[in-house]
Structures are given as C-alpha cells and as structure tokens.
Amino acid sequence: MQWLDVSCLLTLFILSAGAQSQNQVCTVFTEAKKDGFEAMALVGLAQNLPDSLLVDMVPLVQQAFSMGVLCCSDEPPKDCNRDVADLFQSAVCSSETLVETSNLTHCCEKTGSERTDCFVDHKAKIPRDLSFTSESPAADQCEDFKKDRKGFIERFIFRFSKRNPMLPPHVILAITKAYGEVLATCCGKEEAEAQTCFQTKKPTFQYAVRNRVNEIKALCITQNKYGDRIVKAKKLIQYSQKMPQASFPEMSSIVDKIVMTTAPCCSGDMVTCMKWRKILMDEVCGNRSVLSRVAGLKACCKEHAIDRGSCVEAMKPDAKPESLSVYYDLHTHIAQICLTFTKTPDAALAQLIYEISVRHPESSQQVILRFVKEAEQAFLRCCQREDQAGCVKTAMAGCDINKKITEEIEYYKKMCAAEATLKDDNFEKSMIVYYTRIMPQASFAQLHMVSQTLADVFHGCCNDEPNGFLLPCAEEKLTNILDAICNDYDYSSFNPRIAHCCNQSYSTRRPCFLALHPDADFTPPGLVSNTFPMGPELCTDDRKKLLLSGKRLLYGLVRHKTNITEDHLKTISANYHAMREMCCATEDHGACFTQEAPKLVSESAKLVNV
Known part of the structure; x- marks a missing residue:
C-alpha cells in the first residue's frame, strides 16, 4: 500500500459514510482499490479484537476483500447494500476462535442494528492500554520501511487501532499518513542524517498524536459525564473565540451540529460519526454569508474534504469586528438577559458565553464557564426581583471576568x-x-x-x-x-x-x-530496599531510563512520608545519584549495589523519620 492510498482511503471513509448507493460495498471497494479496502478492514477488525495477532486478521481481511469483489461482479448478492461496518462484523463473526476469545458470541448471535449496537458496546468496554511501550530504533524502522512498505503500514495500523479502539478511523488513518511522511522524509537520507532527521521530527509527531488522541478522549469523557449541555458550552466558547465575525445565531447553529456528532463519535458508532461530520462540514462550508466574514474558516473550507475538520479545530482566532466593544458590560444588558433567562435559561447563558468569548480569545474555556456559573446563580436569585440590576451587581461583586x-x-x-x-x-x-x-x-x-x-x-x-x-x-x-x-x-x-x-x-x-494538601491519612509503606530502583541496570546513559529510575525514587520517598520536605528529597536524591556514580565506576556493579543499597536505605529512613 502506498501512502497515497491512505489519503484516498481517508476520502473514501467520508464519502462512504454518506453514501446512499444500492451497492455500498462495491462503491467503497471500487474507490479504495485492493490496498485501501484492506486497510479499512484492518482498522475495523483490530479495534474490535484487542487480543488478536496480525496473522489472525489475514483470513478475515481476505474474506472482506472477497465480498468486495463479489459485490462488484455482474450479479452482486442482495446484501451488498449493507454498510461497511456490517461487512466487518460479519468477517469477525465468521471466526469461531476469535469470537470466543474476544467474548463476542452474544453479539454475533444478533443481526442488523442490534449487532452493530452490541459491537459498539463491546468496543467501549475494551480497557485502554496503559503499559510502557518500547519502540524499535530508527535504523530498524527505516530498514523495515524500505524493505516492505505495505507490511510496515499494516503493522502500524494494526497496533495503533488495537491501542485506540474508540478512536475514529479517519483519525487513525490520518496519523498513519503523517507518520509515513516522517519515514519517507527521513529514511531516504544517509544513516547518520536519517537518525538526526528522526530525532528532530519524531518527537513533534508523537506530541501531535498524543495531543490529538487526548483531545478526542477528553471531549468524550465530558460528553459521557456531563452531557450535551457542557459540550455545547465548550464548543460555543471554542468557536466563538475562533470566529468572532460570526453572529450569535450563526454560531449557535454551527455548535448545535457539532454537538450532534459528539455522541455517535464517542460511542464507537463510526459510520454515523463520519456521516454527521460530513454533513456538518458541508453545511458550514456551504454558508457563503459566514465564509465571506470569517477568513480562517474560508481558508479551511478550501482544504481537501478530509482536512477541513482538523483545519477548523486548529484555526487561530480571526480578527475581531471593528464594531465590537472591548468589554461586555453585563449590567447594562441585565434587563434583556433576565427577560430571556426567565423563559429559556440556557439561551440566555449561551448568549452571555458568546459575548464574552468573542471578546476574550486569550481566556480558557474553564475561566469563562466559572464566570458564567456565578452569573447563573445571580440570575436565579435576582431576575424575579424588581431591582434586577442592583441585585445582580451586589451578587456578582468581586466577580470580574477580566480580573x-x-x-x-x-x-x-x-x-x-x-x-x-x-x-x-x-x-x-x-x-x-x-x-x-x-x-x-x-x-x-x-x-x-x-x-x-x-x-x-x-x-x-x-x-x-x-x-x-x-x-x-x-x-x-x-x-x-x-x-x-x-x-x-x-x-x-x-x-x-x-x-x-x-x-x-x-x-x-x-x-x-x-487546592489539595498532602494526604496525611495515608498509611505509608516501609522504606525498604525495593523502594528504590538500585542495581546494575542504573549503569546506563539512556536518559529515559535514568529519568524513570529517578521518578521511582521520588515516588517511593513521598509515599513513605507525604509531607516529606523538599530539602530531604534533594539530600536523598543526591546520595542516591552519588551511589550510582560510585557503583557504576567499579568493575563489579552488582556487588557494589548489594553492599551500598542497604546503607542508603538506612540513612534515608533515619533522615526522613527524624
């Protein structure tokens, strides 16, 4: 599979989500071609089978591929009109071994939307992989990449999909494409230059991936715990800050559609997720009135369909309208606010959120929400009174958004x-x-x-x-x-x-x-040898390993005494590193650590427990 095929596949995901063809499987298969269709199958299968191996996927992917060929034949079966998700579920259910090991028997006994709902629920219960992972050295990755690009891509998609079962497929494939670009750029150089290139580009790529994955996960946590109301408030702040030229009604319409995508995307119903994302971007980018005033949005809508959403999310705030006042005087507008608040409280609060957000792109969503929460309490107390303005002013004394x-x-x-x-x-x-x-x-x-x-x-x-x-x-x-x-x-x-x-x-x-203080009620473990990582493995120049051992040391010390002073931490850390340098300079590292470690533990215990 070429990296270009992944780009085509991203487009295909979006197109197929909204397809109303009588033969959806053939539509997808024709556009994706062999490699693209197999990659799509791999994502869908790997996300549902966390205990599987890549070799387990081969016959299932082949089965999905064969169905694609059959659906594009002169006499396609009637069930070719089903969506791609149903096709992948059928492939999973055809393997008795994988169904049993993945606890999917109850899902495979269902059909249609009930089976889809069951698979979605199953994915949501797959535990997140929090283990530390070691990666192949850059030289090894480049060698694998050069030898077999198709195999390298498959392994990357498979591993990443298994570790992120709730991540939308278009995000996984976009990340795959981005990593491929890093490899294509660096692995074409001489070995020394390739290593330098990798060391420069890979951390930036990894940070961007973690950031994107964490953003999506955080939004889903918010949606699951607090519901659409908080999601809508967050998105109203986020996009009002980015597009202050858009009016409140225009912004409300955009945000309502964004909120509609959140639940299906977070539940794991990826077909519905991508369908609503496409509808959202088509409507937003089709609004000529908004585009004529919002320069950043206009630029994003010129991007390829697969890049529009991420472009808008990364967009910096547009310039504010010249007619916009620097500050929003809540007290001047209190009569209108209370009139709306008594009838539709959320509408009044949304208007307030919008007015503050368009004026303060430098603020966080949380600061604005804390301010609006205080304002809401003031409105509840004051809007039914005759002296609304005076009451609100008193209730919000000292509550200044700028401050x-x-x-x-x-x-x-x-x-x-x-x-x-x-x-x-x-x-x-x-x-x-x-x-x-x-x-x-x-x-x-x-x-x-x-x-x-x-x-x-x-x-x-x-x-x-x-x-x-x-x-x-x-x-x-x-x-x-x-x-x-x-x-x-x-x-x-x-x-x-x-x-x-x-x-x-x-x-x-x-x-x-x-505002939390150290937990004084915690029953601490004793300070013993295994509290500290001490052994020949410390004799390394690997910065990550040394950082990990240093953090384990601090973790053990603080757990032993949660209010341990910073001076004591510094003293013990210095003694620990001095012991490491001394033992790593000797011929028999192990013997030295065996002799010196108990001394360090004893001295540290005396110091901490004074």
Whole structure:
C-alpha cells in the first residue's frame, strides 16, 4: 500500500459514510482499490479484537476483500447494500476462535442494528492500554520501511487501532499518513542524517498524536459525564473565540451540529460519526454569508474534504469586528438577559458565553464557564426581583471576568517560569512529587503517565505564551488530564478528597485539585530496599531510563512520608545519584549495589523519620 492510498482511503471513509448507493460495498471497494479496502478492514477488525495477532486478521481481511469483489461482479448478492461496518462484523463473526476469545458470541448471535449496537458496546468496554511501550530504533524502522512498505503500514495500523479502539478511523488513518511522511522524509537520507532527521521530527509527531488522541478522549469523557449541555458550552466558547465575525445565531447553529456528532463519535458508532461530520462540514462550508466574514474558516473550507475538520479545530482566532466593544458590560444588558433567562435559561447563558468569548480569545474555556456559573446563580436569585440590576451587581461583586483572566494568566506564567528553570526532567519529577503527595494510593504507572503528560503540556503551552494563548492551551489540557484521572481510575480508592474533586462541576475540577494538601491519612509503606530502583541496570546513559529510575525514587520517598520536605528529597536524591556514580565506576556493579543499597536505605529512613 502506498501512502497515497491512505489519503484516498481517508476520502473514501467520508464519502462512504454518506453514501446512499444500492451497492455500498462495491462503491467503497471500487474507490479504495485492493490496498485501501484492506486497510479499512484492518482498522475495523483490530479495534474490535484487542487480543488478536496480525496473522489472525489475514483470513478475515481476505474474506472482506472477497465480498468486495463479489459485490462488484455482474450479479452482486442482495446484501451488498449493507454498510461497511456490517461487512466487518460479519468477517469477525465468521471466526469461531476469535469470537470466543474476544467474548463476542452474544453479539454475533444478533443481526442488523442490534449487532452493530452490541459491537459498539463491546468496543467501549475494551480497557485502554496503559503499559510502557518500547519502540524499535530508527535504523530498524527505516530498514523495515524500505524493505516492505505495505507490511510496515499494516503493522502500524494494526497496533495503533488495537491501542485506540474508540478512536475514529479517519483519525487513525490520518496519523498513519503523517507518520509515513516522517519515514519517507527521513529514511531516504544517509544513516547518520536519517537518525538526526528522526530525532528532530519524531518527537513533534508523537506530541501531535498524543495531543490529538487526548483531545478526542477528553471531549468524550465530558460528553459521557456531563452531557450535551457542557459540550455545547465548550464548543460555543471554542468557536466563538475562533470566529468572532460570526453572529450569535450563526454560531449557535454551527455548535448545535457539532454537538450532534459528539455522541455517535464517542460511542464507537463510526459510520454515523463520519456521516454527521460530513454533513456538518458541508453545511458550514456551504454558508457563503459566514465564509465571506470569517477568513480562517474560508481558508479551511478550501482544504481537501478530509482536512477541513482538523483545519477548523486548529484555526487561530480571526480578527475581531471593528464594531465590537472591548468589554461586555453585563449590567447594562441585565434587563434583556433576565427577560430571556426567565423563559429559556440556557439561551440566555449561551448568549452571555458568546459575548464574552468573542471578546476574550486569550481566556480558557474553564475561566469563562466559572464566570458564567456565578452569573447563573445571580440570575436565579435576582431576575424575579424588581431591582434586577442592583441585585445582580451586589451578587456578582468581586466577580470580574477580566480580573479572573489576568489572575489565571499570571499563575500559568509562573508555572512556565518554573518549567524553564527546572528544565524538562526536573519539572517532570516535581509533578510526580506533587501528585504523589495528594494521591499516594495511585500506582507508579498511573502517576508516571500523569507527570509525563503534565510536562508535555507545559512544554508545549509555554512555548505558545508569546502568542497570547497560554491560558486556553494550558488550562484546557490540564483539565483534560484531571478528567482522565477521574475517568480511567477508580478515584474512590484513592482518598475522599480526590473523590470530592472528581465529582465537582466540569469547570471547577482543576481549582479543586490545585487546592489539595498532602494526604496525611495515608498509611505509608516501609522504606525498604525495593523502594528504590538500585542495581546494575542504573549503569546506563539512556536518559529515559535514568529519568524513570529517578521518578521511582521520588515516588517511593513521598509515599513513605507525604509531607516529606523538599530539602530531604534533594539530600536523598543526591546520595542516591552519588551511589550510582560510585557503583557504576567499579568493575563489579552488582556487588557494589548489594553492599551500598542497604546503607542508603538506612540513612534515608533515619533522615526522613527524624
């Protein structure tokens, strides 16, 4: 399969989602051709079969391919009008072994929409893979890529689809295409240059992938926990900030359609998801009135159909209308707001969200939502009274949106200064210390991932600070991380304070976590030899391995005493690294660690427990 075929396949996914052909399978098969159709089958199959091997997929993909050939014959069977999802489900159900090992027997006993719903529900229950993964060296990947591009693509799609069963297929294939471009660029160079190219481009690619996957996951968590109301509010802020030239009715119409795509896309119903995405972009890009005023949207609508959605999502805010006032005076408009609020509260709040968002692209969604939440309480208290304006003014005394935005920006600037001072590794270590203090019940694997993601967030968002988008970048991503903690883990098993924050409203979770103190009620494990990673494996120059061992050390120390001082952490860390340097300089690394490790543990225990 060539990388061009993946591009064609992306287009095909979008076209087939809205196809009303009498022979949908043949339509898809003809456009995709052999390699494209097989890639489509591979995504659909791998996402439903997490315990399968690539070799298990071969006969199933071949079966789907044979059906494509048959549907394009002179006398196609009547069932060729079914959608592609049904075709892939039939392929899965034809393998008794895979059906049994994947616990899909009950789904395969159903037919039609009931079977589709069952498969969707099955995918939603597949656990996310949180394990640490090691990747092949760049030279090995380039060698594999050059030898067998088709096989390399298949393996990439298969692994990525299995690890991300709820990710929309068009996103998986777009990521595949992007990674192929990295390989095509770097692997054509001499070995030394290829390695440098890989080291430069791959981290950027990986960050972009993590960012995209986390964004989609976070939106789905929000939709599942808080429903369409919060999703609509978030999207209204996001796109009002991007397109301040669009009117409130125009923006409301766009956002309503975006919200319609969220539930099917998050549920795993990918055919319906892609159908609604196509309808959304067709309608938005077909609105000439909006396009004539929104330059960024106009540019995105000129992109290829498969790139339009991601272009709009990445779009920077357009210039504000010249007639737009700098600030929105809530109190001046209180009579009209209350008139609307008493009849349709959500409509009044949506108008308020829009008015603030178009004026403040530098704000985060969460700051605006916290302000509107306070305004809502004031409206509930005051809109039925005669002195509406005076009542609202009193109720919202000290609640100034401009002040809130400024305070939050200053907080994140301080975090960026800390990130710049500590550098990446030490900043990441400081994050695992903080989160181990407040949730010591969490496993190292969980907190390692949290601290790594936090470091990624600040590294990326702090670079965006000069452009004025530090706050929306940082708080959105931090909120996403906290939402993932509350969603992925059994937060009730941590401690009551974490559970309390996880049950807060969407916009107040981050401030709640930030206000937590070290868990003083945690019963700590003893400080023993296996608290520290100590052995010959520390004698390496691999930065990632050394960072991991350093984080394990800090995790063990903080769990032993959640209020351990920073000075004690620094002292023990320095002693630990001194022991490592000494033992790694000896001939018998193992003997040295065996002798020195108990001393370090004993000295550390005395220091911590003073």
